[in-house]
Amino acid sequence: MKESEQNQEPEVKKTRYSDEELEEFRAIILKKLEKARSDLKLLTEALSNEDEHGTNDTSPTFKVLEEGYQVLSKEENGKLAARQQKFINNLESALIRIENKTYGICRATGKLIAKERLRIVPHATLSIEAKLQQGSNV
Numbered sequence: 001m002k003e004s005e006q007n008q009e010p011e012v013k014k015t016r017y018s019d020e021e022l023e024e025f026r027a028i029i030l031k032k033l034e035k036a037r038s039d040l041k042l043l044t045e046a047l048s049n050e051d052e053h054g055t056n057d058t059s060p061t062f063k064v065l066e067e068g069y070q071v072l073s074k075e076e077n078g079k080l081a082a083r084q085q086k087f088i089n090n091l092e093s094a095l096i097r098i099e100n101k102t103y104g105i106c107r108a109t110g111k112l113i114a115k116e117r118l119r120i121v122p123h124a125t126l127s128i129e130a131k132l133q134q135g136s137n138v
Contacts, residue, residue: 014112017104021115026098029122033091036084043081047074090123106130 017025097103104113108130117124126134 015105016101017112019101022098022101022103025103025118025122026095028119029091029094029098032122033088033095036088036091040081040084040088043077043084047077047081087123094123108134 094103104115104118105111106113106127106129107125109127111127111129113124113127117128
């Protein structure tokens with residue numbers, strides 16, 4: 001490690017993010033949560049949509065193809081909706097960690113997760129270091 005890189009390390013290691021930093025993350029999470037809920041609503045509406053897309057008066061062959069596509073599409077939408085719900089749950093859990101002031105602490109190492117990572121993946125519970133180590137253990 002270069003000497004200039006060593007000087008960038010703070011002498012006192014932070015054990016948690018400040019209240020101001022937590023508020024920044026809360027805003028990011030709330031924005032992502034709003035979009036995720038909106039996306040989930042669209043997916044569930046698509047799943048429950050009984051509209052036949054005007055295929056009643058078309059040829060029987062086309063109708064069979066259309067129905068096959070709808071089954072596949074519903075299956076894909078179902079998977080997407082489940083993933084979206086899991087994402088929402090993870091974001092909501094992150095909000096709870098902010099309330100508890102435990103947000104941004106790696107559950108494997110106990111060290112702070114980099115701000116850059118949390119800005120991109122605000123529901124992260126593992127640092128990059130721990131995530132990479134988890135991947136090599138599989």
